[in-house]
Amino acid sequence: MIICIVLAAVLALPAQEAPAPASAKPGAVPRIRLQRIAPQMTFRRPVQVVFEPGDDRRMYVLEQAGRVLVVDPEDRDAKEPKVFLDIKPQVNSRGNEEGLLSLAFHPDFAKNGRFFTYYTAIDAERRRSNVLSEWKVDADTGLPKEGSERRLITVADPYSNHNGGTVLFGRDGMLYLSCGDGGAANDPVQAGQDLGTMLAKVLRIDVDRTEGERPYGIPKDNPFVGTAGALPEIWAYGLRNVWRMSFDRKTGDLWGGDVGQNAYEEVDLIVKGGNYGWNPREGLHAFPDGRPGAFGGEYIDPVVEYPHSEGVSITGGYVWRSAKAPEHDGVYLYADLVSCRIWGIRARDGKLSQGPDVLMTTRNQLPTSFGESADGTLYLTTFEGSQDSRAKGAIWRILPAE
């Protein structure tokens, strides 16, 4: 998510003061506006909103320190959040990029009450790790059962930054997880091109069965099953820090925003076995301190990149598929945490076909994440004013501009 606080502070002011560029050019993606959700409520560092499958009145807001709140997005008078989960004691949220990062409901949640979290932890020896857990909701209380947490994957992680952070399900019923390259800078553990580590990858697992020692199954069609030296969980690699990724509900395409280091942020269409080039490349460019890996392969170009003059930390969004926004159908939205711009693009066959167009600038609100309800309505979470550790935040509904 956040690459460099000092740099961010320097860049934040001019970007936020700049007038929103006009998007009057022919064929531009239409502009958008934001409507605040639960305006009387205060959220602390909201980093994601997810909806209970099939229930657009139950929006789950993740606070980075380790709370999950339930909010009715239609209730303008809501004042007190309902706490669904509070795991602050076990979540390590000391670093700017650490904490409870993502939650996903099992596609059959209504029947089985299973959901999944991804958070950063720290043990007594101060060793960091990133943890994918499964939980079960008690049908009587509607809350997670005490002691129901089951750790599925624990990835040792040397640095506080670059923890990736999205867990979600595909239309194939498989669970996908994005892991960052571990952190610091220049990929010091050389994770990007190493298929022997889960760092700097997108993983794909089957949570509906177990396999040998694993508390989950390996899908038979994962790309590196049977490749010597490769972990069979890997779906795609060469990804520096995919903070947010999402599926296009219509096409099943997996879109991710990969946060860059020195110069470029990128939007990737993440495909089976794809190598996105970190760290021999950053975006479309050779990376000066990059090292190719033993596995070779061609690097897949981003759908679009932007230089650090336009923003320094991408927040990947969603392809908009809402009957309430017909002119935006098929538009992929993404934002920059620091410059506060929100862009829209369209792609055809993995190539940019429209945009990028700046659809709005959120100014004092730093976009941390997008969310999508069952009917395709899109939401945005923001930190207010700064990345300060106490940052207040807000939730917004994204609407076509009037």
Ligand SMILES: [Ca+2]
């Ligand atoms: Ca890390």
Ligand SMILES: [Ca+2]
């Ligand atoms: Ca790349």
